[in-house]
Amino acid sequence: MQYRKLGKTGESISAIGLGCMGMSYAYGNAQDFNEQESLATLELALELGINLWDTADMYGQGANEILLSKILATKRDKVFLATKFGFRFREDNTTYFDGSPKYLKQACEASLKRLKVDVIDLYYSHRIDDTVPVEETVGAMAELVKEGKVRYLGLSEASAASIKKAHAVHPIAALQTEYSLFTRDVENDILATTRELGISLVAYSPLGRGIATGAISSPDVLSDGDFRKGLPRFQQENFQQNLQTVTALETFAKEKGITLAQLSLAWLLAQGDDVVPIPGTKRRKYLQENAAAVEVNFSKADMAAIENVLRNNTVAGERYTEGGMKMVNR
Template sequence: MQYRTLGKSGEKVSAIGLGCMGMAFAYGQRDDAESQATLELSLDLGINFWDTADMYGKGLNEEQLSKVLASRRKDVFLATKFGFRYRDDNSTYFDGSPAYLKKACEASLKRLGVDTIDLYYAHRVDASVPIEETVGAMAELVKEGKVRYLGLSEASAASIRKADAVHPIAALQSEYSLWVRDIEKEIAPVCRELNIAIIPYSPLGRGALTGALKDISNLDASDFRRGLPRFQEEAFANNVKIIEALEKVAAGKQCTLAQLSLAWLLAKGDDIIPIPGTKRRKYLRENAAAVDVQLSATDVQEIEGLMAGYSVSGERYSEGGMKLVNR
């Protein structure tokens, strides 16, 4: 495994992290035994950067991680997030208030079974709470020793500047992949100016950029992708054409599409640390090996040139979800 510096924190984390959400919900049925084996293998492979959130499985994912953290806490650079809350009908809303985030942090520490969270993210930016207030309260957690570094997720360039002026922001987590490149225009340049690491989530297009998903009818009935515009039948049929074109490029590089997709991100800058999610060891090994795929500047240009000939069909979230991103 290779390692990269997490922004102004100066901490070294694995160049490929591990997104843990799917272990608890969203992508079909759980397999707790395989998830635990995947977590343990990740550390053996040198993947020390784990990403979770308090909303994943309503706290279940943090509890899943605690079983491995109990004996291997020192081996993990642990990131979690706060802010999404569930209503009685299972719908969610975002709460970035100081009062709530302090309660959320205490609950996460208890579920994770740890004294300190290495990287604590605001899962979104609350439009009803000034970002300065949210980050000011997060900074108090740092002073109390409950959190080491602060991060934001899906924040705009303006919000990032305001937040970093209150307390140093170590990382920005946003969706970023060959399919989603919104941050390249304004957000990534601000992160680079302020020495904030860029953490792409869903770097494999929610599984689409692995080539393993060509027919959405195979998705489990509980899989949340069934409700995403990009995975609707007509849109996805168009998107499969992009997947197949990229698979040919990957074959030419003697790697898988997943590895090509991750290698492209890694080649976009040393400050980029993707966190592909998986709950299976075989995909973890595949993702980890992406660090061995070397793409030249010419390779990157060719891949982006190919993508310029296509248009990805469908938004990445529902209308309500899109209102919460990049704000």
């Protein structure tokens, strides 16, 4: 494994992290989650040198943090632990966002308890609350740093303006946002802002929620409990158009002797040393495949060829539903 610096903190994090959400949430029903395999995947991650683990309190309503605690109990010193707060569940299981100082302090205490740790390495606001000034949210997060409960602060899906406001209150170490061959809006003003301020960009869904692996031939193969079935990009007509991009990229990947997932991750790694993808997986075989992407090096001609494929194939559909899109880039 190769390592990259987290913002200006001096901390070394694995160039490819591990998104843990799918082990407990979103991509299936209860029967699709195999705790034994997930724990084995977490153990293997450490063997492969993957030390950046990403979770959130909303994943399985705390279940994902509890899952990680079973490994952290004996391996805490080997993990750079990131979690998030802000999404709250109503009685009907719908969610809303709460970035208030009062709630985030409660959320932090609850996460510490579930994770069974004394301190969280990287604590993110999962979104920006449009009813609470970001300065107030980050100011309260900074108090957690002073109290020794959190080491570094992060934001997720924040606009350039919000990042600047937040960073003026307390240094932001990382911005987590969706970034992949299929989602590149971050390349506009957001990436320029994080680079100006020395903030790492942690790329979630770097494999396009599975599209950029070539493993999903149709939305019909997804289980009924998989939230991707409701996303615009996975609707039949959009999906068929997006498969054209997949097919073109797969041809290039085969010529290079790598998988499409490895191409997707290596392309992200090549965007700069400040970019750290966190592909999610709950299976060891995919973890090994993802980790090997650090060994893939692209020439300028390779990058130009990939860019040409992307230019000639338009991505169809937004990455979230209309309601979800209102919560990003705020």
